[in-house]
Amino acid sequence: MKTLVVGSGFVGRAIARHLLDHGDEAVLASRTPPFADGAPVTPDWVPLDVAVPGAFAETLHRTAADTVVLVHGPSDVTWCESHPEEAMAGHAGAARMVAEAAGDRRVVFISTDNVFDGTAVTSSESTPTHPANAYGRAKRAAEDVLSALPGAVLLRVSLIYGWETADTPKWLNFFASCVHRLRAGETVAAPYDQWTTPVLIDDVAEATRALVTTATAPKLLHLGGPDRISRADWAAGIAAALGVPRERVTAEPRAHGRYAHRPASTCLSSELFATHPATAALRPRPVQEATRLLLGRHLPPTVRSTA
Numbered sequence: 001m002k003t004l005v006v007g008s009g010f011v012g013r014a015i016a017r018h019l020l021d022h023g024d025e026a027v028l029a030s031r032t033p034p035f036a037d038g039a040p041v042t043p044d045w046v047p048l049d050v051a052v053p054g055a056f057a058e059t060l061h062r063t064a065a066d067t068v069v070l071v072h073g074p075s076d077v078t079w080c081e082s083h084p085e086e087a088m089a090g091h092a093g094a095a096r097m098v099a100e101a102a103g104d105r106r107v108v109f110i111s112t113d114n115v116f117d118g119t120a121v122t123s124s125e126s127t128p129t130h131p132a133n134a135y136g137r138a139k140r141a142a143e144d145v146l147s148a149l150p151g152a153v154l155l156r157v158s159l160i161y162g163w164e165t166a167d168t169p170k171w172l173n174f175f176a177s178c179v180h181r182l183r184a185g186e187t188v189a190a191p192y193d194q195w196t197t198p199v200l201i202d203d204v205a206e207a208t209r210a211l212v213t214t215a216t217a218p219k220l221l222h223l224g225g226p227d228r229i230s231r232a233d234w235a236a237g238i239a240a241a242l243g244v245p246r247e248r249v250t251a252e253p254r255a256h257g258r259y260a261h262r263p264a265s266t267c268l269s270s271e272l273f274a275t276h277p278a279t280a281a282l283r284p285r286p287v288q289e290a291t292r293l294l295l296g297r298h299l300p301p302t303v304r305s306t307a
């Protein structure tokens, strides 16, 4: 089975590598080549602007892919807020190109918790959507287009985290940003009033592969981690795991920082994930366990706390 993974950023690269690691074929596609992040496996890559008419159809034909994962940008919530039309074209416009060409192929669309306004403590598949920002509106519009496809799966994922190197040429995911800044001796200011259910990138890749390969997939599925945590508490936990003084994390209101455009509660729960045959065996990891796993993989033991 060959999967065309549209978007070769943080999430797309991890999904493509996970597919390759499990004996499947995967090819990445984006406008510019993927960042060489030093990981041992480099998936094949083809150039594609998915929003350009005809480009996705041509790439699908050329790669002869059986299945598709859509995990392209724009992904920056703050950028989308100041570029709402580009955000809409990048997601809903691109979804139309995919819908025209995908036929009955399985298409897994990595969607977001930002389709909700964040006023509920947590949102499940049956919670009515109500995006409160341009990013959420664009992703929700793309969901609408793609849901008409027979093979589409809308996988709404909470905030994704994992290891990224400090020289990654984009805004790092929250975990990686905290680790590198705390290790560099900086302080981290994080909101005490922005709540997430963070999910480890490995668990996202595993769930995506399960949905790509299963014979019967749900049309809509939520994936959040098992912990509901504020960014300030999460950052404090990372500091503790690194053995860095707690005072280097300062808690601030969401409205003061980079997270001003994010809903207060970007938390997802699922009525299906634990019971659907495609995902029932999967166990998204708690934040503390995943933190130990990531630091153990990427840092020498001397810089990790033994606490």
Ligand SMILES: NC(=O)c1ccc[n+]([C@@H]2O[C@H](COP(=O)([O-])OP(=O)(O)OC[C@H]3O[C@@H](n4cnc5c(N)ncnc54)[C@H](OP(=O)(O)O)[C@@H]3O)[C@@H](O)[C@H]2O)c1
Pocket (backbone or CB within 6 Å): 006, 007, 008, 009, 010, 011, 012, 029, 030, 031, 032, 033, 048, 049, 050, 051, 071, 072, 073, 074, 075, 076, 090, 094, 110, 111, 112, 113, 139, 156, 157, 158, 159, 160, 161, 170
């Ligand atoms: N990261 C998270 O926490 C999270 C959570 C839920 C959902 N998601 C979704 O996952 C997707 C990817 O997130 P990410 O963190 O991996 O973002 P990212 O690191 O910014 O990567 C985005 C990728 O999309 C490509 N891209 C952008 N516009 C494109 C276009 N028109 N045609 C083809 N490729 C295009 C980018 O490369 P070029 O610019 O070179 O084309 C890049 O490779 C986003 O759609 C986001 O909504 C992410």
